[in-house]
Amino acid sequence: MSEPSTGATGARDKPWIFRTYAGHSTAHDSNALYRKNLAKGQTGLSVAFDLPTQTGYDSDHALAKGEVGKVGVPISHLGDMRTLFEHIPLGAMNTSMTINATAAWLLALYVALADEQGVARATLQGTTQNDIIKEYLSRGTHVFPPAPSMRLTKDVILFTTREMPKWNPINVCSYHLQEAGATPVQELAFALATAIAVLDTVQASGAVEPGAFGEVVGRISFFVNAGLRFITELCKMRTFAELWDEITAERYGVNDPKQRLFRYGVQVNSLGLTEQQPENNVTRILIEMLAVTLSKNARARAVQLPAWNEALGLPRPWDQQWSLRMQQILAYETDLLEYGDIFDGSPAIAAKVEGLKREAKEELAHIAALGGAVAAVEQGYMKRQLVESNTRRIEAIERGEQTVVGVNRFVESEPSPLAGAADAIVTVSPQAEAEQIERLKAWRSARDQKAVAAALKELRAAARENRNIMPASIDCAKAGVTTGEWGFALRESFGEYRAPTGVGRAARNETVGLDDLRADVERVSRKLGRRLKFVLGKPGLDGHSNGAEQIAVRARDAGMDVVYEGIRLTPAEIVEAAREERAHVVGLSILSGSHVPLVKDVVARMRTAGLDGVPVVVGGIIPPEDAQALQQAGVAAVYTPKDFELNRIMADIVRIVDRTEA
Numbered sequence: 001m002s003e004p005s006t007g008a009t010g011a012r013d014k015p016w017i018f019r020t021y022a023g024h025s026t027a028h029d030s031n032a033l034y035r036k037n038l039a040k041g042q043t044g045l046s047v048a049f050d051l052p053t054q055t056g057y058d059s060d061h062a063l064a065k066g067e068v069g070k071v072g073v074p075i076s077h078l079g080d081m082r083t084l085f086e087h088i089p090l091g092a093m094n095t096s097m098t099i100n101a102t103a104a105w106l107l108a109l110y111v112a113l114a115d116e117q118g119v120a121r122a123t124l125q126g127t128t129q130n131d132i133i134k135e136y137l138s139r140g141t142h143v144f145p146p147a148p149s150m151r152l153t154k155d156v157i158l159f160t161t162r163e164m165p166k167w168n169p170i171n172v173c174s175y176h177l178q179e180a181g182a183t184p185v186q187e188l189a190f191a192l193a194t195a196i197a198v199l200d201t202v203q204a205s206g207a208v209e210p211g212a213f214g215e216v217v218g219r220i221s222f223f224v225n226a227g228l229r230f231i232t233e234l235c236k237m238r239t240f241a242e243l244w245d246e247i248t249a250e251r252y253g254v255n256d257p258k259q260r261l262f263r264y265g266v267q268v269n270s271l272g273l274t275e276q277q278p279e280n281n282v283t284r285i286l287i288e289m290l291a292v293t294l295s296k297n298a299r300a301r302a303v304q305l306p307a308w309n310e311a312l313g314l315p316r317p318w319d320q321q322w323s324l325r326m327q328q329i330l331a332y333e334t335d336l337l338e339y340g341d342i343f344d345g346s347p348a349i350a351a352k353v354e355g356l357k358r359e360a361k362e363e364l365a366h367i368a369a370l371g372g373a374v375a376a377v378e379q380g381y382m383k384r385q386l387v388e389s390n391t392r393r394i395e396a397i398e399r400g401e402q403t404v405v406g407v408n409r410f411v412e413s414e415p416s417p418l419a420g421a422a423d424a425i426v427t428v429s430p431q432a433e434a435e436q437i438e439r440l441k442a443w444r445s446a447r448d449q450k451a452v453a454a455a456l457k458e459l460r461a462a463a464r465e466n467r468n469i470m471p472a473s474i475d476c477a478k479a480g481v482t483t484g485e486w487g488f489a490l491r492e493s494f495g496e497y498r499a500p501t502g503v504g505r506a507a508r509n510e511t512v513g514l515d516d517l518r519a520d521v522e523r524v525s526r527k528l529g530r531r532l533k534f535v536l537g538k539p540g541l542d543g544h545s546n547g548a549e550q551i552a553v554r555a556r557d558a559g560m561d562v563v564y565e566g567i568r569l570t571p572a573e574i575v576e577a578a579r580e581e582r583a584h585v586v587g588l589s590i591l592s593g594s595h596v597p598l599v600k601d602v603v604a605r606m607r608t609a610g611l612d613g614v615p616v617v618v619g620g621i622i623p624p625e626d627a628q629a630l631q632q633a634g635v636a637a638v639y640t641p642k643d644f645e646l647n648r649i650m651a652d653i654v655r656i657v658d659r660t661e662a
Helices: 027-039 078-084 103-117 133-139 146-163 175-179 184-204 213-218 230-250 280-291 317-332 347-370 373-378 381-398 430-446 449-464 469-479 483-494 515-528 546-557 571-581 595-608 624-632 646-661
Strands: 017-019 045-048 094-098 125-128 170-173 220-224 264-267 302-304 533-537 561-564 585-589 616-619 637-639
Touching: 017 317, 027 045, 027 078, 027 317, 078 103, 078 430, 078 469, 094 103, 103 125, 103 146, 103 469, 103 483, 125 170, 133 175, 133 184, 133 373, 133 381, 146 170, 146 184, 146 213, 146 373, 146 469, 146 483, 170 175, 170 184, 175 184, 184 213, 184 220, 184 230, 184 347, 184 373, 184 381, 213 220, 220 230, 230 280, 230 347, 280 317, 347 373, 347 381, 373 381, 381 546, 381 646, 449 469, 449 483, 469 483, 515 646, 533 546, 533 571, 546 561, 546 585, 546 616, 546 646, 571 585, 571 595, 585 595, 585 646, 595 616, 595 624, 616 646, 624 637, 637 646
Parallel strands: 017 302, 045 094, 094 125, 170 220, 220 264, 264 302, 533 561, 533 585, 585 616, 616 637
Antiparallel strands: none
């Protein structure tokens, strides 16, 4: 740490990169949004891809139905990538791509486009998130098993280190760990354990020349989260920086201090954004931003902020502009960037950092004893820890031990003119999916089929022979191969993987507040002649499973017989599980915006299967008009983020089953 600053430095530091996480509907619409945001002063792009793209499916695949363009932009081939970056010079842009299982493919498309434009690969700047470990734990867009997934991560790192020295090949991502309920210590330890696993994999490959490993380490970046516990979050960032410096020096022998720097970007916490009194989210976002900007020695390199209304739906350009202006006002109107680190020398900060370091090292040692991050994923250890910590967080809010303004305290409110305004969120037109599919069909029919076949054959050979996947992937991109074709070629070699859910079968001994609920479950179960059976499913490609996991845990603890098999189930699989398990109620959790087509599909299939007497309940980020449409389609109840009291939801479910059976 530097000496405490006594005044202004005399020169302003360069601001961090201003980003907005964006992309929806089509490549054309997303391109227009990007150019508009850049014109407003945004200095980098952060691309959100839709779920089919993230999980290696084309837009016309059966599993992509209802998901195209909902949570990001669909990119099915090089033509889509051209449209996405039209009139945006790649050589002058810093592009972050939130992509993991298919990171090698999206990077291949980006490189192919740069080659096409005559932009030297060595000049390209940006980041592929490319952190597969946290996908198994929190975000759920994994495709392949851990070992081949780590191999793909390693291939991207080796390729970019050699040919794209300004590119960050991986953002070790603790952001989604906190969204899944991670404590600060878990966020520190799990992210650093992931980074160690990745670097160990690269080192073990023997593909890095002696003395060059510091270059690999120097390109590793992180993507973190900042919540509302301002001091703790600020200290967490300083702890990250100190631990990373120690790990890279001691474990990997990196001597250059610049290569040991903890370089991170941040999206501040979305988990804490509320549907109730959503205007309060503006204050939350601002405070969270301060935690990653005020401390110069632990300041983010890039910041992207959510919009105030993301608990309601997809934000509008104006909402994103509001968040961008927060960053610009802090960077350009205040004197923050004129001073050194204003927290150096603070005994309170130093003590908190030391405490976090000690606990994080203990957790890192435990993960190492299990065999490292990959083993801790396969054994279900890290997932269980996240589910349990998230359970404790939710229970604290329910009991009022953790205050959330407008939710469990100070709930009296004036009507919000912002949330109540017409068109307060963006909705994706159903026509966008149909048009994307038509463009995809036209692309397939216009390409050289022999070139496609040859490129895919070489891709399969590279996968089979353990050669770096990037050269063959770039050739595939240039030949016109699609995202789904690339994905299925690698599925042939690697297979697919279903990660542990973290939801155990046995109920916890914790009974606070559950006595009446358990009595109701017992009463209704006796009337049913067997234990009340609750089949819970996540149809479609949405992998954000935190809500479903907590519903499953609470239903289990309340005494129900819960069947929860995790993410990415088809409507047909959910209906078949309901039939086989003789379900009394079916719960569906969808946060991707595809709730209307997917829920209607499940309800229709249940009628066909003779299960129309089994009630269906739904949870997700669902606008009121969609909730009404679902109830008209036969759904018994709809729950949104405002419904934070899980015991009340459980009581509703028991009443619904009781009424249905009667």
